[in-house]
Amino acid sequence: MKSILIATTASSLLAILDLATGPLHAADVPGKQAKMSDLERAHRGTVDIDTELLNRAVQAPSQQAFFAAARQAMGAAPHASLAEVPAIRQAAQDHGITHLGGPMLGCISSNAASVWLRTDRPAKVSVVVQVAGEARRCGPVASTVETDLTAVVRVDGLMPGTHYAYQVLVDDTPIAMPANARITTAPASDMAGATRIAFGADFHKSGLWRPELMEWIRSRGNLAMLLLGDSAADDRENRVGLHRSDYLLRDLSPYWQQMAASVPIYAVWDDHDYFNNDLGGIPRGFTAADRAAVRSVWQQSWNNPGCGFNDEHEGIFFRTRIGPCDVIMLDTRFFRSSPGQANSFLGERQMKWLEEQLLACSGPFIILTSGTMWSDSISNGKDSWGMWDPPAREHIFSFIEHHHIAGVLLLSGDRHGARVMKLPRPSGFLFHEFEIGSLGAHEGPAAIGNEPALQPFGVVKTLAFGEFTFDTSVADPTVTFRAIGADGKALHTSTLTHRELTPPGN
């Protein structure tokens, strides 16, 4: 009962409520945490740590009091939903909190977008958008106990490539909106020009409390932000109440609020926001029901255009279209079995689905994401394709080449740092991987792996996000990759043409 011995302060008393999450470590003792890295702190996620993250931004006393009460309540009910804990709503009412999360944009198209919001009680959510100088109302959509107080309002009838101011209402009352909140629609598919899409992985909670990258992602005019894992929830295993608490913390970050209210977010998970380090499938000691519960929290906490085989409640992958890109974001956790088994990484059905999607893409570019790395030269393929399922990786690559599927860009995360890799094929064709696990600038393996001739760029312990600028106004469309650092300047720039991304034989 060492926890009682150290429980001499109010914050430590709150920490006791986290006993269900595991034994206290020396690092939980006040005064010892200064020695922990931000990554270690994200993994531990005690009340003290989460509270310290909250206060990395200037917070009104009412927000601090709300989070203290809400975090305590969820720590004491680690398997509950937010809607099931009356103390959450009470804390919101006591401290004047009008909603628990959002607005978060998603599912952008040339004429529509989706607006996600989490209310503090079952309510009706509407969005008013200014179209041609007139206010047009979309919704209402009910947030319910079943959706854990989330509602997604589809805003449609918009014009391509246009900015729109918008306002969210809860039960007909306008909520406070982040500064600069606006919807920007994608260009029409036949509209030639430049389009930007940002991407990256490994915020690991603490990165959500640093303003630099998210402000640049917004202000540089990115049409969307793709998150490839280890974003907001960290090592919560089957304690879905604490997954939800982590999303509550995300949604209190003013930097996150400002980005998510104007840049549509697309997210898949990796190990840490799935269960825990390097875990996949149904991890040992957990059940199919645990996995289903984690998936349900995920589905409710993001604003994605799809969620795996949704009728069967399996996986979180999806395919969508953003401007000139088909975007396929794979689920590289849910279906894992054992290395050496057929399709042990994606599962047989997701592999079949992937083949169908690749054939259905209409391009000119295809973004294909994996939570962990496609290439092997960093950490020898640890926890990734090279260690788990080289035959399936070979199948995907040869499938793309055999069908002359052009414009494929491989994205990944997991290995902290930012890197560009070339993946040569026997035909002489090169795949290109952009591994951006640097949203939190956390410590990681060496910047350059064991094949430096195939790696034109690598940095570690450096804040950076990835950014593609597509130019479809030229005869041979181009994609320019930039790794953008904390000062908004490019750490690395390289351009590929559509022809270079076209497998031979076309």
Ligand SMILES: [Fe+2]
């Ligand atoms: Fe990570």
